[in-house]
Amino acid sequence: MGLRFFVAGTDTGVGKTHVTAALLEASARGGYRCAGLKPVAAGAESTAEGLRNEDALLLQRHASYPLAYEQINPVLLEEAIAPHIAAERAGKRLSAERLVGYCRGVMMQPLDLLLVEGAGGWRVPLNSVETLAELPKRLQLPCILVVGMRLGCINHALLSVxxxxxxxxxxxxxxxxxxDPGMDCYQENRDTLTRMLGAPPLAELPFSPQGDIVATAQHLEPMVSRLLAKK
Structure with a gap:
């Protein structure tokens, strides 16, 4: 059985999708069978194939194991707002049980690595009582936390952990x-996180102004090799 992880971010806009896609790219380049899921996504564009989410398409593009779009992103909400609000406005109801069922179907595939990407931060609501955190809890997926290195990241990271x-x-x-390429005291902030989070720093990524997935994947190749060598 391959490795499965839930990829969470300390907040929205911290590069969670960029990192997830780069992890897939690094895994694919290493010859591993890998795929990424975006179980619920808010924000869709009209394409020849129907409504599609840009982040989900990115995961599909950099995976080595072919999955249909509907397997990667089973719940797509058109408005780019908080998922539970987008669902309410579309007359839908999100539930952890349904999302878990979608993911379990893909988890049966012969994959070396499966990454399940969250939406926003850890406590993003699905409905009035459930948050997206139910997904890694019920699927028993260990979490990889993407910390966006910018002012406020220490507080966000500590609360998330x-x-x-x-x-x-x-x-x-x-x-x-x-x-944030201009972040003051970057190294001091990173050292504080290393000391206080009580979890191993898996990788350190430089600023990527053009969102170059391939370049980021090169930085992640040592991490991917370490992880998959243990599976």
Whole structure:
């Protein structure tokens, strides 16, 4: 059985999809069978194939194992707003049970690596009582946390890790993603996170102004090799 991880971010806009796609690219380049899921996505564009989410398409493009779009992104909401609000406005109801069922179907595929990407931060609501954190909890997926390195990242990261652990989800480690090239005291902030998070730093990524997935994948290849060598 291959490795399965849930990829979470400390907030929206921290490069979670970019990192997930780059992990897939690095895995594919290493000859591994890999795929990524975006179980629920808010924000769609009209294409010849119907409505599609840009992030989900990115995961599909960089995976080595072919999956239909509907397997990658089973729940697509047209408005680019909080998923539970987008669902309410579309007359739909999100539920953890349905999302878990979709993911379990793909988890049966012969994959070396499966990445399930969250939406926004850890406590994104699905409905009035459930959050997206139910997904890694019920699927028993360890979490990789993407920390957007910018002002406020220490607080966001510490609170996220506190919530992840409170939910009983194993934290596999964290990735420092430099989203602000002009961040003051970058190294001091990174050192503080390394000291306080109590989880291994898996990789450190430089600022990527053009969103170059292939270049980021090169930085992640050592991490991917370490992870998949243990499976």
């Amino acid at each position: 506190e919530a992840i652990r409170a939910d009983g989800v194993p934290l596999a480690g964290w990735i420092a993603n430099r989203v």
